[in-house]
Amino acid sequence: MTPADAATQAVYAFLETFNAQDHKAHAQTLNYPHVRLAGGRFARLKSSAEFTAISAQGETRLKEEGWHHSTLGDLTVIHEGEDKVHIALDMHRCHEDGTVYKRFDTLWIATRRDGKWGIQFRSSYLR
Numbered sequence: 001m002t003p004a005d006a007a008t009q010a011v012y013a014f015l016e017t018f019n020a021q022d023h024k025a026h027a028q029t030l031n032y033p034h035v036r037l038a039g040g041r042f043a044r045l046k047s048s049a050e051f052t053a054i055s056a057q058g059e060t061r062l063k064e065e066g067w068h069h070s071t072l073g074d075l076t077v078i079h080e081g082e083d084k085v086h087i088a089l090d091m092h093r094c095h096e097d098g099t100v101y102k103r104f105d106t107l108w109i110a111t112r113r114d115g116k117w118g119i120q121f122r123s124s125y126l127r
Contacts, residue, residue: 004077006117007085007110014119019069023055031111031118038124068096083112
C-alpha cells in the first residue's frame with residue numbers, strides 16, 4: 001500500500017467515526033500531538049483523551065445547527081512522502097435529508113507515527 005492509499009484510508013476512517021459520533025474511535029484516527037487551525041487560532045491536542053473530551057462538546061454544537069452527517073466531495077493528494085501526505089478535501093455538512101448547508105475547503109496532513117497512519121493537522125476554510 002502506498003503512503004497516499006494509507007493516508008486516504010485514515011481520512012475515510014475519520015469521516016466514518018465522525019459521522020457515528022464515536023468519540024473514542026474518532027480519536028484513534030488521529031496522530032498526536034494533533035493540531036487544528038480554525039478561526040485564526042491554533043489548537044494543539046496532546047492526547048486522544050483530550051481530543052475525546054473536546055469532540056463530545058462539539059457534538060452538541062453540531063446538532064444545534066441541524067447537522068446530521070458529513071460527506072466528502074473531493075479528495076486530492078497534493079504531496080506524498082514516506083511518512084507524510086498532504087491532502088486537499090472538499091467537505092460538506094448535511095442535514096438529515098442530505099441537503100448540504102456548509103462546505104469547507106480543507107487541508108489535512110496525515111502522518112505515519114510508530115507504524116500508524118493518522119490525521120495530524122487540519123486547516124479549513126468555510127465557503
